[in-house]
Amino acid sequence: MSIAQSNKFGFTINRSRLIDYDSSDRKVREFITLKEPSFRLCFACGGCTATCTAGQHTSFNLRRMNTYIRRGEIEPLREEVKRCMLCGKCLLVCPRGVNTRNVVAAAADAIGKLERNEL
Amino acid sequence: MKPEGKKRIWAEYQKEIPDDHFFYVRSCIRQTFFAGSEQYFLKILRDDLGKDVFEDPRHTTCTGIGYHGDVVPFETIQAVVARHFALATEAGYRHIAISCVTSFGIYSEILETWKHFPETLERTREDLYKATGRTFEVPETISHTSDIIYKFRDQIARKAKYNLVDINTGKPLKVVEHIGCHYSKMFPKYGVGGAEFPHVLVGMVEAWGGDIIDYPERRHCCGFGFRQYLVQANRGYSLFASRKKFESMEPYRPDMIIANCPGCTMFMDRWQYTIREIDGITYGADGQGIPVLTYEEVAGLILGYNPWELGLQYHNVQSLPLLRRMGIKADPSERFLAKDGSRLPEPANLING
Numbered sequence: 001m002s003i004a005q006s007n008k009f010g011f012t013i014n015r016s017r018l019i020d021y022d023s024s025d026r027k028v029r030e031f032i033t034l035k036e037p038s039f040r041l042c043f044a045c046g047g048c049t050a051t052c053t054a055g056q057h058t059s060f061n062l063r064r065m066n067t068y069i070r071r072g073e074i075e076p077l078r079e080e081v082k083r084c085m086l087c088g089k090c091l092l093v094c095p096r097g098v099n100t101r102n103v104v105a106a107a108a109d110a111i112g113k114l115e116r117n118e119l
Numbered sequence: 120m121k122p123e124g125k126k127r128i129w130a131e132y133q134k135e136i137p138d139d140h141f142f143y144v145r146s147c148i149r150q151t152f153f154a155g156s157e158q159y160f161l162k163i164l165r166d167d168l169g170k171d172v173f174e175d176p177r178h179t180t181c182t183g184i185g186y187h188g189d190v191v192p193f194e195t196i197q198a199v200v201a202r203h204f205a206l207a208t209e210a211g212y213r214h215i216a217i218s219c220v221t222s223f224g225i226y227s228e229i230l231e232t233w234k235h236f237p238e239t240l241e242r243t244r245e246d247l248y249k250a251t252g253r254t255f256e257v258p259e260t261i262s263h264t265s266d267i268i269y270k271f272r273d274q275i276a277r278k279a280k281y282n283l284v285d286i287n288t289g290k291p292l293k294v295v296e297h298i299g300c301h302y303s304k305m306f307p308k309y310g311v312g313g314a315e316f317p318h319v320l321v322g323m324v325e326a327w328g329g330d331i332i333d334y335p336e337r338r339h340c341c342g343f344g345f346r347q348y349l350v351q352a353n354r355g356y357s358l359f360a361s362r363k364k365f366e367s368m369e370p371y372r373p374d375m376i377i378a379n380c381p382g383c384t385m386f387m388d389r390w391q392y393t394i395r396e397i398d399g400i401t402y403g404a405d406g407q408g409i410p411v412l413t414y415e416e417v418a419g420l421i422l423g424y425n426p427w428e429l430g431l432q433y434h435n436v437q438s439l440p441l442l443r444r445m446g447i448k449a450d451p452s453e454r455f456l457a458k459d460g461s462r463l464p465e466p467a468n469l470i471n472g
Contacts, residue, residue: 013362013397014355 024072027119028110032069035106041096042066048090048100058083062090062100081108132313136262136270141172142212144203146219147180148381155430156415157218160264163418167278168271175206183221187345197243200229205255213259216267220380223263224301227309263302265379265414266311269319272326280423283329286446291330292374296320299380300340320377323414327421336367343382361390365402372404375441376411387411388435392468408436408470427454437471
């Protein structure tokens, strides 16, 4: 919507917060699970996020990224994945032994493939 | 299932609607935006059905908008409603007919409060007496005006000059019914069919020959919500809720929407224009918009009243294609002609105008 239209009414149509699992894009999730099967083991405890150095200085949140991947929300994932420094501290704390660094690398790979229409 | 068992299960979904002698309380919004509806409610009840409906010019707003907007305290609104009951008591009426769904919700909430916390009733009696010197009796029944039209729907159908049928195809018109949230979602026992199966508009539409559309977001709020429209920046929430409903009903190709709440009628009508301006989408067949009518307007059309006297021209989505489908002859050039021949003000940005 243009600024002129927004000013005409002083408000716009709010975006839906509803996640429609029927229409979610599963391609990225399937690609990551194929490349890093331990991704299935994640139970979203948030240990990775708590220890994350990038998360201390930016809004990066690995657990949230996990949710985006599972919901098929590609747009926010595109920004999120750029913030990780791939230091691997999260790997050391994961109680389920998920190769979290590889999950982020696979997500970045998937986003690149999506942009090149290769996924 | 045995019939008596079925009757018992459905007993709590029934509502007692009186047959006659109503004390009528008007709606702030409807008097302004759909003035023909209130006028024709009185006309249909008095002239077509021969009922006694009493109006007191001293009746005021219920202050419901202020109450839901957090500027009128509950004690104050109780005293205002108690004053309405006092006017009814003075006139000798025990059945209240409420034009507005917001007011209906307010009356229900206050009656339930008085029932469960009797001390609040005593406090209100004291407040009203100190402020105005009036006393009152708690009414025997409260009915929304759609309840009353619902009760007499078959009598109206017997007098019908038109039906909710497409004369070109002979098929029933496809109607979306929308119940205001404050009608029965807050206090289900005060609504016909309760919160789960509100039958008040379905009964009317089916009695008058139409078909009801059962679409996924049928019971979703229209988005009116007082806090949403009182703050301009929040109106996007309201708009989003309406759009969600329109998108959900669109595949079923509705011919019209019938609503029993003044806010729902107004917003579902006006937002169609706003959505067209913002998103460039006009709903309805061939981009003609979906007309949103009140139940009195539909009853008036069925009974053969002039659509322009019912006030259909003051809706944002104009109803001419719908009228043609129903076989009602209405001259568009007379839409904005007053009875004395002068021109009435013509609203801007009409859809299908």
